[in-house]
Amino acid sequence: MDPAGKEGGHESTGVDYRLTPIDAVSLGALESRKQENKPRSGLFQQDEKVAYQYRIGVGDLVRITVWDHPELTNPAGNTTGQLQGQVVLPDGTFYFPFLNKVQAAGRTTDDIRVEMTRNLEKFIRSPQVDVYIQPNGFRSQKIYISGEVEEPGFFPITDVPLRLSDAIAQAGGLSKEADLSGVTLQRDRQTLVLDAYRLLYEGDLSQNILLQDGDVLNIPDRRLRKVFLMGEVVRPSSFVMPVGKLTLAEILSDVGGINQNTANAQQVYVIRQSAESPKGSPTLNIYHLDSTSPTSVLYADQFEMFPRDVVYVDPVRLVRINRLLGTILPSLQVLPAVRSNIRVLEGE
CATH class of the missing domain: 3.10.560.10 (Outer membrane lipoprotein wza domain like)
Incomplete structure (x- = not known):
């Protein structure tokens, strides 16, 4: 060159x-x-505009407490001391005394609390209602992490916001062979490339996006x-x-x-x-x-x-010439012997 x-x-x-x-x-x-x-994830800016709220899904275990009314708080009469929750059914509802079916899927616990308080006033004076999801009751939404992490697998989405850094921590951290700059996120048939190195080592929070139900994170190796x-x-x-x-x-x-x-x-x-x-x-x-x-x-x-x-x-040019000569000279030395053999074969 x-x-x-x-x-x-x-x-x-x-x-x-x-x-x-x-x-x-x-x-x-x-x-x-x-x-x-530098790739900047527009998803992060969108996340920050709206406060995070967990929305209940089918299969979640919802716990309803009506203060001073143990017959409603524990309608099954459980005497083991461990209160039972209400499982959200496939139609998105759960049963509660006096109210029959309560619509839960797609709503927040605060939405359900306000509605149940208003409807229970027909039967109870000034009801005090608390609605929450039991710690082991987050069953409807999850993400999947694969690749170069210590513990790949499924991880539930809870009422605590789950971001990229949280997901990596829950998966036991990254392995030594992880390609931090090539993390891929599959969402809604689209692929987004995230740079975990900039997040973890340079403090670039634009890469720390909020994860959603069905997201698939893959941390490739550096091969x-x-x-x-x-x-x-x-x-x-x-x-x-x-x-x-x-x-x-x-x-x-x-x-x-x-x-x-x-x-x-x-x-x-x-x-x-x-x-x-x-x-x-x-x-x-x-x-x-x-x-x-x-x-x-x-x-x-x-x-x-x-x-x-x-x-x-x-x-250097001299090395090029020497290598060229080293390739040509052996061929030149063989030519006289080849010509001699041809003459013998031809009977000259």
Whole structure:
């Protein structure tokens, strides 16, 4: 590759590319673009506009207390000391003395309390009614958490708001292999990507959305978050990105740096596929670093790596020539022997 004077181009293979030097200007532009492209969940802002209220569903265990009226509080006459609740039936109602069926599904406990107080006044003077759901009675609504958590499974939605951070805590926390920035939420046949790293380590509450019944959270592993090192480095390899930020300087030092004997230190490249690339016609962003520059270490330490980036260090021209000759010379040495054998076979 030759960075001189090239800002963009088009290869014969149909791949468009843009070549950008790694310097103070490009680093500033990348940081601004990163801030602009940060995913902000509009669901969080919607959640904050309305105070959270749990709405009762079919199967919930509702407990009704009418003060000074034990015959209503415990109509079954239970003498074990453990009060029984009313299960919300499939039609969304539960039975209560004097009132027959009480509509519960889709309503809050406060809505039911007000209605029952008003209706019981026909039978009881100044009734004092309390309506709540028993601690083990939240049965109608739940979420599912899968992937890299310690205890995946179903978790109930209760009268306490359940957000992303709460769900992770209830699932026993994240495993060491969790990809924090790639958490997916399935809701209403749509997929929303959440960044738990920004939530847990940077305090970005826009990612801490309120979860709803039927939500499916998946925390993937970091297996696909790889960076590849090729060319004239001491140990060409690929490895999984750690949790958090990884810079070009870190990744080069982790593999022992560039090969001092064969590498062209002026031509270090980071090859990255553009996020705006249309399907079938990839566009590459190629970032060039001259590591012989006095400021190159500073720039390399500020250049943040992305998953699937390829770091390539070009060889010096003499190494290229030697490798080419090493490929051609053995063939040239074999040619006289081949010609001699052909002459023998032809009877010359």
